[in-house]
Amino acid sequence: MTAISPIFHFWRQFRNELIKLFGKRRTYIGFGAFLLAQNAVILMFRFSHATRGLRRQLESGGYPVEQYLTALTIATQVVIPVAFLLLPLYAALVGGDIVAKETEEGTLRMVLARPISRVRLLTLKWLAGAFFSLCLSLSLGLFGLVFAYPWFPSGGLFALNLGGGGGFSVFSPSEGLWRFGMAHVLLATKTITVMGLGFSFSCFNMKPAAATILALTLLFANSVLMNIPWFSEYRGWFITHHLDIWEYVLQQRVPWSEMGESLSILVGYNVTFFAIGATAFQLRDIKS
Amino acid sequence: MIELRQLHKEFGKRVAVERLDLEVPKGCIFGLLGHNGAGKSTTIGMLLGQVWPTSGAASIGGFDVSRQRGQALARVGAIFEAPVFYDYLSGWRNLEILTNYTAPVSRQRMNQVLASVGLEGRSRSNVRTYSHGMKARLALAQALLPYPELLILDEPANGLDPEGIHELRHTIRRLHVELDLTILLSSHQLMEVQQTCSHLAVLDRGKKVFDGTLGDALATPEWVRLGTDDFGQAVVLLQGSGLIRDSALPDRIALAAGYHVSDVAKLLVHSGFPIHQLTPLQATLEEFYLGLIKTQRDANTPDVKSS
Numbered sequence: 001m002t003a004i005s006p007i008f009h010f011w012r013q014f015r016n017e018l019i020k021l022f023g024k025r026r027t028y029i030g031f032g033a034f035l036l037a038q039n040a041v042i043l044m045f046r047f048s049h050a051t052r053g054l055r056r057q058l059e060s061g062g063y064p065v066e067q068y069l070t071a072l073t074i075a076t077q078v079v080i081p082v083a084f085l086l087l088p089l090y091a092a093l094v095g096g097d098i099v100a101k102e103t104e105e106g107t108l109r110m111v112l113a114r115p116i117s118r119v120r121l122l123t124l125k126w127l128a129g130a131f132f133s134l135c136l137s138l139s140l141g142l143f144g145l146v147f148a149y150p151w152f153p154s155g156g157l158f159a160l161n162l163g164g165g166g167g168f169s170v171f172s173p174s175e176g177l178w179r180f181g182m183a184h185v186l187l188a189t190k191t192i193t194v195m196g197l198g199f200s201f202s203c204f205n206m207k208p209a210a211a212t213i214l215a216l217t218l219l220f221a222n223s224v225l226m227n228i229p230w231f232s233e234y235r236g237w238f239i240t241h242h243l244d245i246w247e248y249v250l251q252q253r254v255p256w257s258e259m260g261e262s263l264s265i266l267v268g269y270n271v272t273f274f275a276i277g278a279t280a281f282q283l284r285d286i287k288s
Numbered sequence: 289m290i291e292l293r294q295l296h297k298e299f300g301k302r303v304a305v306e307r308l309d310l311e312v313p314k315g316c317i318f319g320l321l322g323h324n325g326a327g328k329s330t331t332i333g334m335l336l337g338q339v340w341p342t343s344g345a346a347s348i349g350g351f352d353v354s355r356q357r358g359q360a361l362a363r364v365g366a367i368f369e370a371p372v373f374y375d376y377l378s379g380w381r382n383l384e385i386l387t388n389y390t391a392p393v394s395r396q397r398m399n400q401v402l403a404s405v406g407l408e409g410r411s412r413s414n415v416r417t418y419s420h421g422m423k424a425r426l427a428l429a430q431a432l433l434p435y436p437e438l439l440i441l442d443e444p445a446n447g448l449d450p451e452g453i454h455e456l457r458h459t460i461r462r463l464h465v466e467l468d469l470t471i472l473l474s475s476h477q478l479m480e481v482q483q484t485c486s487h488l489a490v491l492d493r494g495k496k497v498f499d500g501t502l503g504d505a506l507a508t509p510e511w512v513r514l515g516t517d518d519f520g521q522a523v524v525l526l527q528g529s530g531l532i533r534d535s536a537l538p539d540r541i542a543l544a545a546g547y548h549v550s551d552v553a554k555l556l557v558h559s560g561f562p563i564h565q566l567t568p569l570q571a572t573l574e575e576f577y578l579g580l581i582k583t584q585r586d587a588n589t590p591d592v593k594s595s
Contacts, residue, residue: 004392012392016385023377106372110430113336113366113440114389115358121389285299286338288329288368 010124013116017128026097030090030136037086038143041078046151058158063170070155072176075144076183076250080162082140083187083246088219091191094132095198096212098125099281104208112286122203122278129199133191141184159250169252179249186246189266193243194219196273203277205284242266289314289438289470290335295344297330297494304330306494307344312472312487317464319485319502320474321577327494328474332442335472336366348438362390365431369443371423375416379407379426382415383433390434397433405429405459421452428459432467439463439471445480453480460484482573490577492584505576510543512552515565522561529555540569 004012021027044050051069054077058065099122102108111121157176161167171179197218201211219240225231226238235241242262248255290312297305305327312318322328333339335346337357346353351360373382380398387393402408405425410418418426424444431439441460445453457480463469475481481488488505490498498505516522519539526532526541531552534542543552553566 009388009392012388016388019377019381019385020374023374023381025376106368106370107374109338109368110366110372110386111389112338113361113364113368114386114434115361115364116389117357283340285333285340287333 013120013124014127017124018131021094021098021128021132027094027132029093030086031139033086033090034082034136034140034143037082038078038140039147041081042074042144042147042151045074045077054158057160057168061168061170063158066153067155068158068170069152070157070173071145071148071152072155072173072180073158074148074152075141076157076159076180078144078148079140079183079187083190083244087136087140087187087191088194089216090136091133091194092198092212092215092219095129095195095200096202096210096215097208098129098195098199099202099277100206100208100211101202103205103286106288109286109288118282119278122274122281126196126199126274129195130192133195134188137184137188137191140187141180145180157250161251162244162247169250182249183246186249189245189263190243193239193266193270193273196270200273200277200280203281239269242269289349290318290472291347292331292335293345293347295331295334295346296342297327297334297339298342303494305334305341305491308491308494308496310489310496310499312470314470315468316487317460317471317473317485319481319488320472320491321476321478321481321488322491323476323581325493326476326491328476328491329442330494331491332366332440332472332474335440336361336364363435363437364440365434365436365438366440367424367427367431367442367444369446371427373415373423373426376414378412379415379418379429380411382426383411383430386430387433393433401429401432404432420447421449421455424448424452424456432463437470439469441471441473441475443475444473445475445477453477456480457484478573478577490580492581495584497584498580502573505573506571510549511569511571511575512541512543512549513539513565513567513569514541514552514563515539516556516561516563518561522556525559525561526552526555531555539565 054069054073055065058068099108102111112118154173156173157169157171157180159169159171159179161169194215198212198215201214202208204211206214222238222240226235226240231238242265245259245262245266248259290310292308292310295305295308295310297303308327308331320328320331330339334341335348335353337353337360341354348360348364353360373379374385377385379402383398383402387398398411399408402411405428407422407425407429410422415423415426427444445456448456460471460473461484464471473481473485482502485502487501488498489496514522519537523532523535523541527535530544531547532541533544536542541552543549549566549568553563556563
């Protein structure tokens with residue numbers, strides 16, 4: 001056997017998980033769905049009256065439409081429905097698959113016949129899932145820009161304030177691009193958290209589909225409860241309240257304290273999900 | 289090499305393995321026999337740290353599997369029934385992935401092991417294009433890569449055709465000799481065990497009902513072929529004297545413990561029975577196994593008459 005440093009050994013094992021994850025066709029379903037959905041929304045903006053509302057808001061604010069109705073603005077508009085609907089779906093799908101699929105197919109028994117600890121294996125799998133989530137979030141922004149540029153001019157960024165308070169923000173081309181990029185990096189926190197939730201269920205003795213459905217059900221239930229007026233005082237307790245911190249960076253004045261608070265809560269949720277999953281996985285019997 | 293001490297596993301109220309004590313000596317081929325659900329796979333699961341024992345301990349090479357799993361499994365290769373791989377990846381990539389969970393090995397070693405199992409020409413093809421036999425050989429390759437001292441085979445012949453089973457048997461014997469491997473072979477294929485193993489243990493409903501060498505197993509019970517004019521009357525006489533414990537038509541008797549063929553001969557001659565043939569038979573493992581299981585079941589069945 002070849003003697004190598006522990007860090008390099010960890011890296012090789014992490015690379016294994018990436019190869020396993022990105023070698024599967026179903027991993028790319030999310031990327032394919034983004035391509036279709038984003039193109040459809042961009043073409044709708046280009047060939048219908050969908051930009052009418054944006055034009056009206058820009059004109060009422062005294063901003064020149066030709067400078068702000070740009071590829072960057074359209075790419076940002078496209079992110080909104082995808083980030084709310086498709087992104088959590090595919091993150092939960094991959095998270096729910098990541099351990100349960102290996103258990104179901106029987107490869108986990110082969111892996112656990114090796115002298116690797118269960119916690120180390122889960123850490124490697126979670127990191128691979130997090131890397132996938134980052135790629136998925138960044139690809140959303142990249143695809144949006146690439147497909148919007150042939151149809152819309154370059155220029156500044158006009159973004160609706162989604163995080164409460166209403167209104168909109170406008171940015172110069174360079175700052176707009178920076179904000180757009182940062183928004184997608186922060187979007188990864190949402191993707192990672194949803195993936196982590198699916199991952200946590202995946203560590204229990206259940207089918208991959210069940211883990212995915214449970215994760216999505218929990219998010220859906222959170223979202224519904226959070227929006228019931230009776231719970232308005234407790235919104236901060238719901239995970240869905242903290243998932244969309246990427247919207248903060250598209251506001252003229254970034255609410256750093258709220259963003260920091262939500263970010264730390266998301267970190268807490270992720271650690272908790274991992275700890276629950278790891279405990280369940282550590283205690284269970286792996287059988288054929 | 290392997291030591292199980294009072295190893296016990298319950299799944300809910302069902303006892304899967306009951307206070308199992310077992311020692312597998314270094315350098316032997318040890319057969320773990322039992323019907324489906326006897327507890328063989330659960331025992332192997334506990335041995336590999338995949339199933340947590342309810343109580344008791346398992347150790348490999350002196351390392352406790354629960355507490356020192358890394359050291360215990362460092363030199364262990366395992367093959368399970370119906371070998372499963374990442375079938376969307378190549379055989380080579382699968383070996384690389386699995387071996388990295390132990391410690392990386394050189395390309396030279398990978399090529400050497402692939403050649404030894406006869407897969408060198410197909411290692412770059414996706415596993416989904418492999419036949420069952422090729423997957424079995426790939427499973428053997430992954431088990432051999434980390435220079436194992438112990439090979440654990442859980443029903444490796446399941447799903448193989450007769451030629452595959454013959455090849456597997458030959459390979460096990462060859463590896464045992466060439467690499468000085470200790471092999472634990474779990475199986476319910478009696479012929480495979482008889483032709484391969486030097487030691488064996490039999491599990492029945494989670495309990496160990498036999499543990500010894502193959503020679504011990506085949507020596508008990510001692511079946512004898514008896515040729516005489518009136519076999520039925522001879523059996524009545526021998527049973528009445530306690531010399532035999534069982535009989536089977538047309539000409540077989542099983543000696544009771546402590547008695548020999550000469551005792552039977554003496555009694556029959558003394559009682560005037562002509563003896564045409566009195567030959568000790570070599571029992572097959574199948575006869576031994578079925579007899580053992582029948583005895584266990586009979587012992588555990590409540591006597592209807594007495595109740």
